[in-house]
Amino acid sequence: MTQRLLDGKNALITGCTRGIGKSMLEEFARNGANVWAHARQLTEEFEARCAALSSQHNVNITPLCFDLINKDDMKSAVKLLQKSENRINVLVNNAGITYNALHQLTAEASLREQMEVNFIAPFLLTQHIVKLMLRHGGGSVVNVASSAALDGNPGRSAYGASKAALLCATRALSREVGLQGVRANVIAPGVTQTDMIGSMTDTVVNETVAGTDLRRIGLPRDIAGVAVYLASDLSGYVTGQVLRVDGGM
Amino acid sequence: MLVPSACKNTLPNTLESTLILNQKNAVITGCLRGIGRETLALFAEQGANVWACAQAADEEFESFCGELAAKHGGWVKPIYFDLTDNDAIKGAMRSIQMDKKPVDCLVNVAGLTRDALVHMTTMDQLRQVFDVNLFAQVLITQYLTKLMVRQKRGCVINVASISGLDGNAGQLSYSASKAALIGVTKTLSRELGELGIRVNAVAPGVIDTEMNAIVPRDILASRVSRTSLGRLGGPREVAGTIAFLASDLSEYMTGQVIRIDGGMN
Numbered sequence: 436m437t438q439r440l441l442d443g444k445n446a447l448i449t450g451c452t453r454g455i456g457k458s459m460l461e462e463f464a465r466n467g468a469n470v471w472a473h474a475r476q477l478t479e480e481f482e483a484r485c486a487a488l489s490s491q492h493n494v495n496i497t498p499l500c501f502d503l504i505n506k507d508d509m510k511s512a513v514k515l516l517q518k519s520e521n522r523i524n525v526l527v528n529n530a531g532i533t534y535n536a537l538h539q540l541t542a543e544a545s546l547r548e549q550m551e552v553n554f555i556a557p558f559l560l561t562q563h564i565v566k567l568m569l570r571h572g573g574g575s576v577v578n579v580a581s582s583a584a585l586d587g588n589p590g591r592s593a594y595g596a597s598k599a600a601l602l603c604a605t606r607a608l609s610r611e612v613g614l615q616g617v618r619a620n621v622i623a624p625g626v627t628q629t630d631m632i633g634s635m636t637d638t639v640v641n642e643t644v645a646g647t648d649l650r651r652i653g654l655p656r657d658i659a660g661v662a663v664y665l666a667s668d669l670s671g672y673v674t675g676q677v678l679r680v681d682g683g684m
Numbered sequence: 685m686l687v688p689s690a691c692k693n694t695l696p697n698t699l700e701s702t703l704i705l706n707q708k709n710a711v712i713t714g715c716l717r718g719i720g721r722e723t724l725a726l727f728a729e730q731g732a733n734v735w736a737c738a739q740a741a742d743e744e745f746e747s748f749c750g751e752l753a754a755k756h757g758g759w760v761k762p763i764y765f766d767l768t769d770n771d772a773i774k775g776a777m778r779s780i781q782m783d784k785k786p787v788d789c790l791v792n793v794a795g796l797t798r799d800a801l802v803h804m805t806t807m808d809q810l811r812q813v814f815d816v817n818l819f820a821q822v823l824i825t826q827y828l829t830k831l832m833v834r835q836k837r838g839c840v841i842n843v844a845s846i847s848g849l850d851g852n853a854g855q856l857s858y859s860a861s862k863a864a865l866i867g868v869t870k871t872l873s874r875e876l877g878e879l880g881i882r883v884n885a886v887a888p889g890v891i892d893t894e895m896n897a898i899v900p901r902d903i904l905a906s907r908v909s910r911t912s913l914g915r916l917g918g919p920r921e922v923a924g925t926i927a928f929l930a931s932d933l934s935e936y937m938t939g940q941v942i943r944i945d946g947g948m949n
Contacts, residue, residue: 439702466702609947613912618947625936648877648938657936664933669924672889672917675947683873683939 439467440667445521447564449473449503449557450530452481454629455579458655459529460496462663464488469495469521473512473530475502495521503530503556513563525666526564527577528557528601535634538592546593553597558604565608565617573616577665578605579658582625582681590635598623602677609675618674620665625681627653648683703731704931709785711828713737713767713821714794716745718893719843722919723791723926728752728760730927735780737763737794767794767820768812777827789839789930790828792821792865797858797895810857817861822868829872832881839882841929842869843922846887846945862887866941873939882938884929889945892916912947 446463450456451472463470474481477500485496499516501508516523531553534545561576568574583591584598602621609619626632626643632652644652661680664670710727714720715736724736736749741764749760763779765772780787795817798809825840832838847855848862865885872883890896890907896916908916925944928934 440704610912610949613947614914616913618913648873649880649882649936650878653936660931660933660935661937664925664928667924669928671924672913672921672944672946673925673942674912676943678937678942679940680934680936682936683877 439465440663440669441466441468441525444468444524444666445470445519446525446527446666447471447473447499447516447523448527448529449560454631455624455627455655455658456529458659459527459662460485461488462656462659463666464492464494464496466663466667467492467494468525468666469497471497471499471516471523473499473501473503476500503560504551506559509556509560509563513560513567517567522571523564523567524571524574525577526561526568526574527579527662527666528560529579529662530556531579531598533591533594533631533634535590536593537590541593549593549597550600553594554600554604557601561604561608565612568617569612569615574618575666575670576605576608576617576619577662578602578619578621579662580605580621580623580677582623582679582684585623585677585679586684590639606675606677613674618665618670620670620674621677622658622661622665623677623679623681624658625653625679625684627655627658629655643684644682646684647681651682653680653682701731703729704933705927706731708732708788708930709735710789710791710930711735711737711763711780711787711824712791712793713824714792714843715762716742718895719888719891719919719922720793721748723793723923724749724760725752726920726923726927727930728756728758730931731756731758732930733758733785734760735763735783736760737765737776739766739794740764767816770823773820773823774827777824780828781831786835787828787831787838789841790825790832791841791843791926791930792824793843794820795843795861797855799854799858799898800856801854802856805856810860813857813861814864817858818864818868821865825868825872829876829881833876833879836880838880839884839930840869840872841926842866842883842885843926844869844885844887844941846889846943846948849887849941849943850948869941870939877938882929882934884934884937884939885941886922886925886929887941887943887945888917888922889943889948890916891919891922891944893919908946910949911945912949915946917944917946
């Protein structure tokens with residue numbers, strides 16, 4: 436078999452159960468990466484999917500289950516990963532949540548929860564993982580933000596702000612650890628066909644899609660493809676960047 | 685809700701090729717040296733067939749193309765024309781069309797610099813740079829995107845520069861031409877997206893090519909020191925992002941400019 440883009444790479448991807456994360460898991464496996472597939476809870480279905488991908492693509496897909504907002508759980512998961520022979524090269528912070536609400540109607544609890552899951556959790560996980568990457572001589576961090584972080588869409592002030600915070604932290608990180616061979620970039624998906632768009636009205640979705648150059652909604656696979664690129668050596672000289680994957684908006 | 689036609693599961697299974705440009709036909713300009721040459725090589729490695737455009741016939745180049753084709757099993761066809769000669773450009777485009785093969789992507793790499801301070805820049809230099817870096821690219825793009833529209837698919841990748849985004853002392857004509865090329869990229873994306881054609885640009889930073897060989901060492905060192913990665917980029921690293929943009933991995937990206945600059949501060 437010819438060399439695959441991610442042959443020999445070991446990745447941790449968060450939020451692999453559904454949507455974009457699920458597709459990332461498939462694309463990373465197909466391109467030859469070994470993956471610690473994070474999910475909040477281990478289910479039989481998830482375990483079976485990981486096993487199937489492992490054998491189909493001749494890679495190791497290992498479920499790694501913990502609650503991202505539980506710091507102790509996160510630490511023990513990282514310890515588990517640390518013990519493995521496979522040195523981690525890639526971290527994809529994909530897991531996220533969204534509650535749409537107008538700025539004036541956003542409840543404090545919802546604001547805090549989105550900041551906690553979309554910003555603080557990936558921030559802390561990145562601290563743990565980058566520490567390992569620095570010991571191993573480098574790696575690539577891929578953070579999934581949103582076009583909402585750049586555009587400030589109505590109804591998405593808390594979500595957009597949490598993703599903008601993630602974006603800024605990624606940029607700063609890229610400048611701090613570049614010399615040690617760690618790259619850090621951001622993907623900013625536009626409207627993507629996942630459960631998350633359930634929180635948007637059909638009218639809003641249709642209008643947004645009609646406003647894209649490609650006149651179609653994004654698919655999880657479209658985002659996964661860009662993550663594969665950022666994880667791979669194809670992007671070896673790309674760091675501190677934000678890539679809009681939005682069909683042209 | 686608008687559901688894309690690509691919604692059906694078209695993921696190949698594991699035994700199919702994992703080459704990201706398998707069976708794609710590409711036109712690449714400026715293949716003789718530097719970024720163009722590496723792009724040609726990477727495209728061939730990743731399974732693409734290439735019309736390899738260069739300024740003038742060259743024996744070494746001919747055999748380079750031949751070796752790539754033999755090694756990777758695709759075809760690599762040298763095409764020669766001068767970017768300042770509109771008739772030659774049209775003739776070359778016609779010969780590509782005569783091959784009656786779909787053109788999946790166009791990569792505009794060819795370009796030149798005429799570095800001079802603002803007040804030392806002559807109108808002749810400015811015109812010379814715009815002729816090659818902008819007008820020729822537009823002419824080639826007009827011709828080939830017409831074919832792509834008929835095919836209802838295709839993509840264009842323009843090689844711009846961080847100079848076109850940030851400006852750069854001593855590069856009035858070059859930076860202006862690259863900024864213009866970015867404008868062209870975005871407008872093409874707006875017009876052609878609906879017809880299934882994606883248009884993106886890359887903006888390389890300080891890359892280890894002949895173009896930078898003439899830059900004084902201290903200036904080069906100070907520019908490199910401003911990168912997060914603390915090193916020059918290799919032409920192959922620029923080729924990597926071009927290959928990504930030509931591949932289906934970037935299927936939902938259009939109208940974008942990707943900086944390949946090692947993280948410039």
